[in-house]
Amino acid sequence: MRIADKLKQAEESGTPYFSFEFFPPKTEQARIREYGGGLVNLYDRIERMGRTEPAFVAVTWGAGGATAQRTLELSEACQGIFGLDTLMHVTCTNMDQAQIDQALAGARAAGIRNILALRGDAPRGAEQWAACEGGFTHAVDLVRYVRATHGDYFCVGVAGYPEGHAESADKEQDVVYLAEKVAAGADFVVSQLVYDAELFVAWVARCRDAGITCPVVAGVLPVQSYQSFRRLVHLTKVAVPEALGKALEDVRANDQAVKDVGVEHAVATVRRLREAGVCGVHFTTLNLESTVMRVLHALGTEPLRRPAPTRALTAARAEPGTTAVAAAVPVGAASAPGAWDDFPNGRWGDARSPAFGDLGAYASTYGAAPPRLDGAWGAPTGVGDVTALFVGYVEGTVASLPWSDEPLRAESEGIRAELARANRLGFWTLASQPAVDGTPSADATCGWGPRGGYVYQKAFVECFVAAALFPAFLSRLQSAAPRITYYAANAAGDFMTNAREGDEGTALTWGVFPGRAVVQPTLIDKMNFLAWRTEAFYAWAQWATMFPAGSPQERFLRDVADGCWLVNVVDNDYKKADGIWEMFQ
Template identity: 75%
Template sequence: MRIVDKLNQAEESGTPYFSFEYFPPKTEQGLVNLYDRIERMGRTGPAFVAVTWGAGGATAQRTLELSEACQGIFGLDTLMHITCTNMDRGQVDQALAGARSAGIRNILALRGDAPRGDEFWSACSGGFTHAVDLVRYVRETHDDYFCIGVAGYPEGHSESTDPGQDLEYLAEKVKAGADFVVSQLVYDADIFIDWLQRCRDIGITCPVVPGVLPVQSYQSFRRLVHLTKVAVPETLRQALDDVHANDQAVKDLGVEHAVATVRKLQAAGVRGVHITTLNLENTVMRVLSALDLGAEARRLTPRISATQTEPSNVVPGAWDDFPNGRWGDARSPAFGNLGSYVSTYGTAMQKFDSGGSAWGEPTEVDHISELFVGYVKGSVASLPWSDEPLLAETQRIKDELVRVNCLGFWTLASQPALDGAASDDLTYGWGPRGGYIYQKAFVECFVHTAMFPAFLSRLQSASPRITYYASNRAGDFVTNAYSGPQGDGGAVTALTWGVFPGRAVVQPTLIDKMNFLAWRTEAFHTWEEWAAMFPKDSPQELFLREMADKCWLVNVVDNEYRNADAIWNMFQ
């Protein structure tokens, strides 16, 4: 069914409605487990579900696969995103043909990430420079078959300096054939209500649905706000700061604020809400239950399906209860980061725009080392691989990080060992109060190919307490973390775990071959993105592309968390 027809029916009858948004997981097992989650959440009766599209069609096949499953298997009207980033006309035609073949009649037409160089972003052949061009093209080539949604920005697009002009651009997209609007995230209901009235005042009469993302974890929320620049009420910001070490309290605040925001929108006559799930379930279900939305929202509780393959020591629901960061469980539907959400609405990650000048113009290996050392010392605010300064816990190993980066081991991630820190510790704590936190020391770094053989030799001759994963861009892979008789590198190592009253041991931070290789792709691609900041064939561009080919990504773990000196002896 065309989504706009469902939204108009709801508006005419005064019926509240909601929808969900998912992103294609990075791993096959994550995708399998997401299907089980969508089947449960679909029984609550969403008006539609949306599936995001990676910039430049990076997730095109998986987006289509997930959209086809939502539409055909689960019987949910599906909104498939399509962006213009690095997409030529042939790719757009292929995506639209795939959608039609799958019976998908609804698309969200987006521009996607902002330009960062011709190699990284380019307008589509045929004039696809903005989302309005994509809307016109879909209408010209497919007439009224597709119901078209577009993005709206209550606080203005990140590249716009004139809110009035922003509204005119939105009106132009509607005039070109868009049927409805989905807004960027809303944390302040008054901002959306005022913006919606301005939309109506200039003649935008189609349905406009506000986007809502309940706070899931303190760190992910901080990063989201940092990247999107979305306005956050000071009361919410302060409340989150006060309980940031208590993950459950953060989630409770997230639910409370999301519920209050939706209720305020409903009181102003806004019937619907589009919930960005980040592929998580528990918090979203709590919001629906509190709002009394959804046919089965109150009685549905997350469960572990027989099709899932969670390790036996992971508590059902732990994927949602604790942060799902880069080193979370790769089998989690939420494994990955916020990039899938941030880029899809055209709110580009600001790291290249804001940090580029601070990263200099590297043409030598020493320039890279100097940059990483500056980041560890705090004189450089970000890196291409990291949007924010180092966490406070890193101060404990700062001297060692400075030393190894000076030597040419460019560290992307690290953590100190911990032996029973209090769960409410302001620096190291997480989870419910009254518990204890443990960590193994680990270091992830790029190592130049000239240094790698000697480094690998040290790792191979080290005590068995040291485990490692290493891979280059070409796909060569070595590890000493084996499991099973085949020695396939399938072992799972817990990097962080917590012991809390009344519950089993929780392991939110894991490293295994699957999640290491999933991150490797992104890590090496970032070299290319950085290179694209510079003119084609310039010394800087050529050097950075060369680094992508001449580095190994290495993750080293010291499994003796009570005495972690051995890990630093590897870096000589």
């Protein structure tokens, strides 16, 4: 069904409705069988959440079509297997006309009639957005093209910006641009994330005054974790009500309490929107289930007891030339309800989780500003310059790194001196944590989860190591096995580890709480290490783009990236608090 028709019917009768947004898991297709299948697990989750009868579900599109096939297959599954009207995102970024034609043809072949036409953000490595040759400059161009080539077959949604697009100097002009997209053929609007209901209500009124009469759906993302929320606000510049900001600051060290605050605020936001006559809410789920379902429960929405589909898709395609719909396994075979949802899931999450991935992809969907390369990290031409930058960051005199836009967390205070020493020796640290042996879960520095429990964590350090230092470092790590587990990779794709083939991964953090099984929210394994490796080495290239091509700084940074190794070191003896530093000599 055309989504706009369904939304108009609901709004004419004043009936509240909601929708969900998912993304293709970061788990690579070729590794799905090896790692248990984040996509298979997501199918189970979508089936359960689909029993709440959402108006539609949306599937995101990676920049430049990076997830094109997975997006299409996930969209096809949502619609063809789970019977949910599906909105497939399509962006202009790095997409020429031929690629757009291919995406639209794939959607038609899969029976998908609803798309969200987006411009997208700057391609990776570019400071500012620019259309590729043969591509489209604005979302309105994509809307016009879809109408010109496919007529009324597709129901077309577009993005709206209640607080103005992050790149726009004139926020009021954004309403004019939105009106142009609607005039070009858009059928409905999905907004950027909303945390201040009053701002959204006022913006909708301005849209109506500008002649925009189509349905406007409010984007809502319940806060899942303090750090991910901070990152999202940094990227999107979205307004945060003072009460929400204070409530999160007060409980920032208690992950469960952060989720509770997120649920409470999301429920209040949706209720206020409904009071103001806003019928539709679009939940960005981050592929997580429990928080959004808690919001719906508080709003009076419960899953229906409808029969489950007779099959769900496997994550691997049946054979070349066929889509994933051709292969099927029973629903419910892969994961238990709510699995992986209790605590933050991101960089260090289980690679089998549907939520394994990067929040950045979500923050950019509805108008994130591209990274500003403003020279804050200097103009390095030698190893000493890079070392000074990392040492300054660890010691608190440098505010950020190309790999981190926030200062060290409080738990690193106790290891700050050791981190500074390691960095001076040439081990440029990206991530770390101290060993913790049974700290109360209420502890303000290292605690997390429900009160009344105890938390544990192994010391780990992740760093870049120059090629000249790497052989001796590797020898030291190997000699310390099995106490030390390491993962190492370079930009060329070489990989080393002393983890045994078939290991399930190395636990980094876990907790024991009253009335619950042991909770293990973070671990490191080959899958999530290699996924992060790509991002870590990309940051060197992004840093290099600050400088003119061929300049000493640009050449130096690219040479360093080509020559160093990314190494993750875990000390499995969490009772030996300082043992890991023996490796950094």
